[in-house]
Structures are given as structure tokens and as C-alpha cells.
Amino acid sequence: MAAETPFSHRTRARALASMAAEPVDVLVIGGGITGAGIARDAALRGLRTALVDKGDFAGATSSHSSRLIHGGLRYLEQYDFHLVREASRERRLLLDLAPHLVRPLAFLFPVYRGARVPAWRLRAGMWLYDLLAAFRNVRLHRWLGRRAALKAEPGLRERGLVGAAVYYDAQTDDARLVLAAIRGAAQAGALVANYTEVTSLVRPDGRVRGAMVRDALTGEARTVRALIVVNATGPWVDALRRLDDPQAPPLLRLTKGAHVAVARARIGNTHAVTLTSPIDGRVMFVLPWGDLSYVGTTDTDDVASPDDVRASGSDVVYLLRSANAFFPQARLAPHDVICSWAGLRPLLAPGREVAASAVSREHRIVESASGLITIAGGKLTTFRVMGRDMVDRVARRLHELDGRPIPRRPPTDRVPLPGGETADLDVLVEAARAREVPEPTARHLVQAYGSEAAAVLNLVERDRALGRWRCGSGTCSCAGSTSSPRPKTRPSPRRAPSRTIWVSCSTGMRPAAPRRSPTTRSRWRSRGRT
Numbered sequence: 338m339a340a341e342t343p344f345s346h347r348t349r350a351r352a353l354a355s356m357a358a359e360p361v362d363v364l365v366i367g368g369g370i371t372g373a374g375i376a377r378d379a380a381l382r383g384l385r386t387a388l389v390d391k392g393d394f395a396g397a398t399s400s401h402s403s404r405l406i407h408g409g410l411r412y413l414e415q416y417d418f419h420l421v422r423e424a425s426r427e428r429r430l431l432l433d434l435a436p437h438l439v440r441p442l443a444f445l446f447p448v449y450r451g452a453r454v455p456a457w458r459l460r461a462g463m464w465l466y467d468l469l470a471a472f473r474n475v476r477l478h479r480w481l482g483r484r485a486a487l488k489a490e491p492g493l494r495e496r497g498l499v500g501a502a503v504y505y506d507a508q509t510d511d512a513r514l515v516l517a518a519i520r521g522a523a524q525a526g527a528l529v530a531n532y533t534e535v536t537s538l539v540r541p542d543g544r545v546r547g548a549m550v551r552d553a554l555t556g557e558a559r560t561v562r563a564l565i566v567v568n569a570t571g572p573w574v575d576a577l578r579r580l581d582d583p584q585a586p587p588l589l590r591l592t593k594g595a596h597v598a599v600a601r602a603r604i605g606n607t608h609a610v611t612l613t614s615p616i617d618g619r620v621m622f623v624l625p626w627g628d629l630s631y632v633g634t635t636d637t638d639d640v641a642s643p644d645d646v647r648a649s650g651s652d653v654v655y656l657l658r659s660a661n662a663f664f665p666q667a668r669l670a671p672h673d674v675i676c677s678w679a680g681l682r683p684l685l686a687p688g689r690e691v692a693a694s695a696v697s698r699e700h701r702i703v704e705s706a707s708g709l710i711t712i713a714g715g716k717l718t719t720f721r722v723m724g725r726d727m728v729d730r731v732a733r734r735l736h737e738l739d740g741r742p743i744p745r746r747p748p749t750d751r752v753p754l755p756g757g758e759t760a761d762l763d764v765l766v767e768a769a770r771a772r773e774v775p776e777p778t779a780r781h782l783v784q785a786y787g788s789e790a791a792a793v794l795n796l797v798e799r800d801r802a803l804g805r806w807r808c809g810s811g812t813c814s815c816a817g818s819t820s821s822p823r824p825k826t827r828p829s830p831r832r833a834p835s836r837t838i839w840v841s842c843s844t845g846m847r848p849a850a851p852r853r854s855p856t857t858r859s860r861w862r863s864r865g866r867t
């Protein structure tokens with residue numbers, strides 16, 4: 338029997354019991370990337386920390402993103418230089434802190450005659466992008482003439498092509514990034530429990546002093562007492578604030594972003610490609626993901642409940658038409674869509690009328706009269722900074738409450754995320770191969786688990802049953818290869834190596850109950866249902 342880790346379905350029950358038995362310093366509500374970053378920072382400062390989520394960790398927005406760790410080239414158009422500088426720094430740090438999960442990605446941004454963004458402006462923007470990254474991006478951008486651009490990306494429309502910029506950002510596996518941060522929190526002592534919903538706040542004397550939680554697996558209700566309660570519920574932030582104050586004015590402007598994935602061979606892109614949609618001039622992407630390419634995103638105001646967000650037919654048409662305009666030979670049609678996903682951006686409502694795509698991605702911390710501390714806005718990329726800023730506030734409030742010293746900021750800019758304790762992934766792949774693991778599987782294991790890949794192999798060696806495919810439905814989004822999760826993409830027996838290792842799904846502490854996680858349900862929707 339493997340040694341028990343501080344993060345498993347076995348320890349979930351203990352964590353719940355512990356947070357109900359003894360008050361915590363801080364209760365973080367929401368197990369997306371925002372709550373994960375806060376819990377990790379708080380636990381690393383030595384605070385008694387609890388984190389709960391009503392569903393699966395990363396089950397909501399944080400597994401429905403464009404999966405980019407990026408400076409945000411398009412924010413230059415909004416003169417949001419502070420955000421670009423901050424996000425560029427975070428990109429550089431995350432490439433080091435989680436090299437298995439955050440990988441450099443080359444983007445090609447083609448320019449056409451008469452385009453909304455002319456060549457001179459794009460060239461100036463590229464210099465500024467490199468400058469705001471202190472010239473410490475993966476590489477500096479470079480400019481390609483028309484011929485070189487077509488050579489680099491042969492499927493691009495030739496008519497009107499002037500040239501292209503090549504620049505760099507990074508791509509991640511968003512759900513795994515959240516899990517890594519939550520595991521980091523748990524390793525630092527945080528008590529974490531998914532499928533645990535906050536149903537009301539405890540306010541014995543008018544101050545928020547904890548929450549009532551309901552264990553979705555057993556139906557049991559418990560009280561978690563906390564000196565500070567943090568609301569990190571993303572698109573549910575306003576709903577949670579109304580548990581504290583039914584009259585609380587909305588903080589958020591929710592905008593929906595949708596993606597579709599198609600077989601990469603249908604588009605034939607070799608790079609990530611940045612486009613300005615011919616429909617409305619918005620910046621969007623065609624991004625590689627194994628043998629898939631995904632196209633996104635839309636950015637529209639949405640009034641749907643965060644519990645039921647999906648890509649609509651018009652989202653799909655918009656994305657396919659935009660991609661077809663740049664890759665005319667692809668002729669993508671809705672039946673080419675393998676899956677789609679959509680999420681709501683929990684953006685700060687601006688004080689004035691602006692287009693959905695122009696709403697700032699900065700984050701803000703707001704405290705209610707009764708002490709509930711809410712964080713809104715932000716990005717996957719900047720989660721570490723958001724966590725730090727929130728815990729700075731929490732630490733000050735704790736100091737005011739009981740006079741304890743304010744703990745020093747932990748070095749989250751230097752402490753790797755679990756699995757990130759390596760700079761050289763190829764060495765890890767070679768080590769796995771030396772154990773007779775075939776190359777694609779070795780690479781997959783290293784990209785998913787980093788320096789922990791060897792430990793995964795140890796488990797499989799001890800118990801062969803663990804090496805079997807665990808997602809019977811074939812709709813699992815996280816196991817197997819980095820390509821399509823559909824059964825047809827699993828290696829055929831002909832290609833199967835002598836020892837096939839299919840690693841079980843690891844999107845958190847899944848309940849034993851046969852319930853499909855929101856991640857699975859909404860993310861990989863079958864053909865024709867988009």
C-alpha cells in the first residue's frame with residue numbers, strides 16, 4: 338500500500354473533520370486557481386488554512402480557459418502596461434516554477450493589407466511587449482516577410498499577406514496547474530476539501546466568523562469557524578457576497594469565452610497563430626494541443642448562471658468563420674468540432690460603458706462591513722500575485738484581531754510547484770524510458786507530473802492495476818495523451834508498447850459516487866452537441 342499523501346480522497350474526510358473541529362485562521366471559499374494561490378500562500382506563511390470547493394477543484398472557469406500563461410499582448414491596445422509587465426514577470430517565473438506544466442509557445446501573428454492592426458503598429462507593439470518583459474521573455478520577437486511567413490505557416494491565406502511577427506508566450510494545462518497549487522497548499526499544511534459547499538456564513542455578532550458547509554458526498558452539514566473568510570469563488574463572487582449582505586451591489590461583469598477544438602490536421606497549423614477576427618476585429622487564437630487545435634475565444638456579455646455555461650451555436654459559427662478566413666483550405670464546419678468548452682470571466686465591472694473585450698483583467702480585493710474579504714478579476718497567469726496580495730490583507734487583519742506578528746511573505750517566486758523541482762524535462766523522459774516506458778507515454782507522464790513522474794511509475798510497478806485506463810467513458814479530459822481524449826485517439830493494440838501505462842485521471846480528489854465532474858461534463862462535449 339502506497340504511503341498516504343496529504344492530498345487524496347482518504348485525507349479529504351480527515352481535513353473536513355479537522356476544519357470543523359478546530360477554528361482556522363483563514364477559510365478560503367473556491368478551489369479554482371484564485372483560491373488555490375491564496376491557500377498556498379497562506380499555508381506557506383504558517384496560517385491555519387482551510388480551502389473548500391462546492392465541486393471538483395478546477396471544475397469551473399479555471400479548467401475552461403485558453404490555457405495561456407501570457408503577458409497579454411492585446412492589453413497593449415488598452416494601454417494596460419502595468420498588467421502586461423506583471424503578467425510577463427509571472428510568465429517568466431512560472432516557466433521555472435512549473436516547467437512541466439508551463440511550456441514556451443511560439444506564436445505567429447500574420448498581418449494583412451488593410452488589417453485593423455497594421456504592420457507598423459504590430460512591430461511597435463512587439464518591441465513594447467519585449468520591453469515590458471524586460472527583454473527576458475523566452476526569446477525576442479522577430480519579423481518575417483511574406484514568403485518566410487508562408488513557409489512557416491503554409492496554410493495561411495496568401496491574398497493580402499504582408500508578413501508576420503513571431504513572438505513567445507507560454508501554454509499550460511490549466512486544471513493541472515490548479516491541482517499543483519492546491520497540492521502545494523496541502524503539502525504546506527492547508528486542509529483542503531472538494532465537494533464541500535458553503536451554504537451560509539456564520540455571523541454570531543455581525544462579523545463573519547466562519548461558514549456552514551455541506552459535504553456533497555454525505556449530505557452532512559458542518560460549521561467551519563474561521564477568523565477570516567475569503568471569497569475566491571470566481572463568477573460566483575457576487576452570489577457569495579449576497580450570503581453576507583443581500584443588498585451587496587454586483588462587483589463583476591461576467592463575459593463568456595468559448596473555444597472549439599478540431600483535428601489539428603484540418604487546419605494544419607504548426608505554430609500558435611494570433612488572429613484578428615474579420616467579423617469584429619477582436620484578437621483571438623488558433624492553438625496547438627497535441628493532435629488537436631483549439632480556436633478561441635469569444636468575449637461576450639453573459640447573463641447565464643455560472644453553473645450552466647456552454648458554447649452556443651453562434652459561438653461555434655463565429656470561431657469557425659474567423660479561423661476559416663485565415664486558413665481558407667480548412668473549410669471548417671460545425672461537424673468538424675470534436676469538443677467545445679466555455680467559461681465566464683469573473684471580471685471587475687468597469688465604472689463606465691466599455692466593450693466586453695475591453696474590460697480590465699486587473700484584480701481587486703474588497704472587504705465588506707462584516708469582514709468578508711472578496712477577490713475579483715485577475716487571470717490564471719497572475720494567480721501567484723493575487724494570492725500574495727490577498728494574504729497580505731489577511732495577515733494584517735489577523736494582526737489587528739489578536740496582535741500576532743505579521744508573517745513574512747513566503748518565497749512563492751522561488752518555491753517550485755509540486756512536480757516542478759527540475760529544470761530539465763528531457764532527463765526525466767530519458768529516466769522513464771530507461772524503465773522501458775515508451776517515448777510518448779514517458780513524455781506524457783513527465784509533462785503531467787514533472788519530477789513526480791518516477792513516483793507514478795513506482796506506483797504502477799507496485800500495482801499493475803493502476804496502469805490501466807481509468808476513464809471508462811472515454812470522455813476524460815486529462816488522462817492519456819495530450820491529444821484528444823476520445824477513445825479513438827488511444828493507441829491501437831498494434832501500436833501498443835509491451836507495457837502500456839494509462840495513468841488514472843487526476844483532477845483532484847474525485848468522489849467515489851458515480852458523478853461526472855463539471856470539468857468532464859462541459860469540457861469535452863461530443864460532436865454535434867455544441
Ligand SMILES: Cc1cc2nc3c(=O)[nH]c(=O)nc-3n(C[C@H](O)[C@H](O)[C@H](O)COP(=O)(O)OP(=O)(O)OC[C@H]3O[C@@H](n4cnc5c(N)ncnc54)[C@H](O)[C@@H]3O)c2cc1C
Pocket residue numbers: 366367368369370371372389390391392393394395396397398399400401402403404405406407533534535536569570571572573577592593594595634679680681682683714715716717718719
Ligand atoms: C474563456 C476564458 C479564457 C481564459 N483564458 C485565459 C488564459 O489563457 N490565460 C489566463 O491567464 N487567464 C485566462 N482566463 C481567465 C482565468 O481563467 C480566470 O480568471 C480564472 O480561471 C478564474 O479563477 P477563479 O478561481 O477565480 O474562478 P473559478 O475557477 O471559477 O473557481 C471558483 C470556484 O468557486 C467554487 N464555488 C463557487 N461557489 C461556491 C460555494 N458556495 N462554496 C464552495 N465553493 C464555491 C466553484 O465551484 C469554483 O470551482 C480565461 C477565462 C475564460 C473564461
